[in-house]
Amino acid sequence: MNDLQMVALGEASADLVVEGGRVLLPELGEFQSRAVAVVNNRVAALPADPESAVGPDTEVIHADGRAVVPGFIDAHTHLDLQQCYELAYHYSLEGGTTTVISECSGFGSFGPSGIEEFLAATAYLPVTVRATLPPTPLFDTFEPPAATDEEASELLDLLADDRVVGVGESGWIHAVGRDTPAEALYERAGEVGKPVTGHAAGCRGADLAAFASIIDDDHEAITREGVIERAENGIHVVGRCGSVRDDIEALAAAIDRVDPAECSLSSDGVWPRDLTDGHMDRVVRRAIEAGIEPTDAIRMATLSPAQHFGLSDRGSLAPGNVADVVVLSDLEGVRVETVVSGGEVVVRNGSATVGPRNREYPPEFYDSVSIPTDPGAFSTPADGDWVRAITLEGGLLTGEQRVSPVVEGGGFRPDPDGDVLKAALLDRRADSEGGFTGFLTGLGLESGAVATSLAWERPGVIVVGADEREMARAAARVAGMGGGWAVADGEIVAELPLRVGGLCSDLDVEETATLTGTVESALRARGVGVDRPLLAIQTLSFPGVPALKLSFSGYADVRARELVGLR
Numbered sequence: 354m355n356d357l358q359m360v361a362l363g364e365a366s367a368d369l370v371v372e373g374g375r376v377l378l379p380e381l382g383e384f385q386s387r388a389v390a391v392v393n394n395r396v397a398a399l400p401a402d403p404e405s406a407v408g409p410d411t412e413v414i415h416a417d418g419r420a421v422v423p424g425f426i427d428a429h430t431h432l433d434l435q436q437c438y439e440l441a442y443h444y445s446l447e448g449g450t451t452t453v454i455s456e457c458s459g460f461g462s463f464g465p466s467g468i469e470e471f472l473a474a475t476a477y478l479p480v481t482v483r484a485t486l487p488p489t490p491l492f493d494t495f496e497p498p499a500a501t502d503e504e505a506s507e508l509l510d511l512l513a514d515d516r517v518v519g520v521g522e523s524g525w526i527h528a529v530g531r532d533t534p535a536e537a538l539y540e541r542a543g544e545v546g547k548p549v550t551g552h553a554a555g556c557r558g559a560d561l562a563a564f565a566s567i568i569d570d571d572h573e574a575i576t577r578e579g580v581i582e583r584a585e586n587g588i589h590v591v592g593r594c595g596s597v598r599d600d601i602e603a604l605a606a607a608i609d610r611v612d613p614a615e616c617s618l619s620s621d622g623v624w625p626r627d628l629t630d631g632h633m634d635r636v637v638r639r640a641i642e643a644g645i646e647p648t649d650a651i652r653m654a655t656l657s658p659a660q661h662f663g664l665s666d667r668g669s670l671a672p673g674n675v676a677d678v679v680v681l682s683d684l685e686g687v688r689v690e691t692v693v694s695g696g697e698v699v700v701r702n703g704s705a706t707v708g709p710r711n712r713e714y715p716p717e718f719y720d721s722v723s724i725p726t727d728p729g730a731f732s733t734p735a736d737g738d739w740v741r742a743i744t745l746e747g748g749l750l751t752g753e754q755r756v757s758p759v760v761e762g763g764g765f766r767p768d769p770d771g772d773v774l775k776a777a778l779l780d781r782r783a784d785s786e787g788g789f790t791g792f793l794t795g796l797g798l799e800s801g802a803v804a805t806s807l808a809w810e811r812p813g814v815i816v817v818g819a820d821e822r823e824m825a826r827a828a829a830r831v832a833g834m835g836g837g838w839a840v841a842d843g844e845i846v847a848e849l850p851l852r853v854g855g856l857c858s859d860l861d862v863e864e865t866a867t868l869t870g871t872v873e874s875a876l877r878a879r880g881v882g883v884d885r886p887l888l889a890i891q892t893l894s895f896p897g898v899p900a901l902k903l904s905f906s907g908y909a910d911v912r913a914r915e916l917v918g919l920r
């Protein structure tokens with residue numbers, strides 16, 4: 354007989370007992386007065402009377418009528434961007450989050466070994482991290498695929514790893530109505546029964562139905578109709594509330610039609626400034642505030658994602674499951690008091706008992722930004738009297754318009770007075786010299802330049818400026834730091850190093866948050882008025898939304914699925 358049965362049958366005492374609480378059974382959608390008895394990091398039993406489970410060495414947590422729920426699962430996020438998670442994970446725990454399903458598009462730009470590095474970096478944390486494999490290096494829609502054939506085949510093999518739970522977000526633009534080089538990855542995922550995550554922003558009707566033959570979930574529904582249409586097509590709906598977007602209203606508006614078992618909740622990324630305020634607790638709270646029943650909201654943050662991603666021993670407190678337990682002092686307010694992760698008490702009275710862990714990454718992670726840093730890298734010969742420019746429309750979306758930049762010395766120059774800036778994407782891989790300089794309106798930068806190596810879904814550096822010399826200065830600083838953000842205006846006026854892969858800060862989260870604020874303030878002080886300018890800038894390379902974006906060899910006209918030039 355195993356140790357769990359011994360406790361369940363009253364023949365041995367447990368390591369830990371959470372007693373006196375109202376335990377949520379997400380399978381039934383109801384609370385019952387039970388205790389949670391834990392042995393060997395697993396739930397042994399949910400006894401109504403825990404007396405026999407409590408021995409002299411048993412740690413007892415008194416829940417005193419409070420809600421006791423399974424640890425929250427973030428069904429979709431990006432842990433390999435913005436901040437090294439080993440320095441930040443304790444805030445997830447304070448937010449009741451014990452399991453995270455993370456994309457790997459950042460570290461994945463280092464090839465399959467980058468994904469292994471992400472798995473290694475997160476393997477021993479008291480939060481369970483599971484990864485999805487990025488298909489992006491396989492896509493050939495706007496550029497040749499980044500992955501070699503050998504890397505593509507290694508990527509497929511990584512699907513066999515237990516910590517890999519599926520394929521990461523696949524933009525519909527790369528896959529609907531055309532052959533895609535990611536086909537073999539999708540097929541292998543089907544063979545091993547792991548889901549494919551969609552990125553169906555703006556995809557509807559026949560296109561969505563076609564995409565449903567590839568994908569299993571999607572987090573891009575932003576209206577009630579979008580939620581229902583996904584569910585109608587058998588696509589698991591992942592509601593989102595995080596640093597990038599909050600679409601919980603759409604999910605709440607559709608919940609009269611859609612079964613909570615077919616929905617999960619996610620953050621889609623909690624950036625350092627937000628993470629210090631919580632993680633999945635905020636998402637569940639938001640869902641409850643939007644009108645979703647607490648039992649349903651919690652189900653969507655526990656059992657639903659566990660079932661969807663094949664985490665058969667998580668998502669509920671059923672006997673045999675990993676002991677991830679959260680005691681809430683206030684159910685509707687989702688106030689996290691105590692967290693047990695894998696049987697270990699990691700949060701008491703709302704504060705983590707575990708903290709940041711330092712880690713050294715392989716040398717290539719500290720030497721990942723190789724770009725030209727002279728003003729000539731941003732020159733654009735004057736040809737004609739107009740050029741295409743990306744127009745900021747807030748958040749992730751951009752539009753397109755024609756602008757007439759200043760002509761000087763045979764080249765087009767930025768015209769900050771007319772809000773015409775240059776915007777470049779430079780390839781930062783050591784063996785590549787690709788780069789394209791286009792134009793941008795709507796940011797309002799009056800002087801100087803900003804550069805960042807945090808370019809979504811491209812191994813590049815984005816540089817936006819009112820002056821080519823300042824663009825070169827900001828780009829040089831980013832390269833000098835081994836990645837990060839820099840704002841230049843005669844000198845470097847603000848910076849945030851992202852030393853790990855040019856993508857993640859290895860400073861304390863609090864310091865990362867502060868420096869992020871200084872970068873934003875430096876832009877604001879130079880006339881930038883748009884909402885969330887750092888989001889707008891880092892997504893200039895993101896082809897996940899139907900818009901005009903920066904690519905290494907031109908503009909990516911995402912809707913038309915073609916590369917276009919300045920005119």
Ligand SMILES: Nc1ncnc2[nH]cnc12
Binds near residue numbers: 431434622897
């Ligand atoms: N596709 C993406 N790439 C980088 N960061 C993200 N945050 C949310 N979606 C993202």
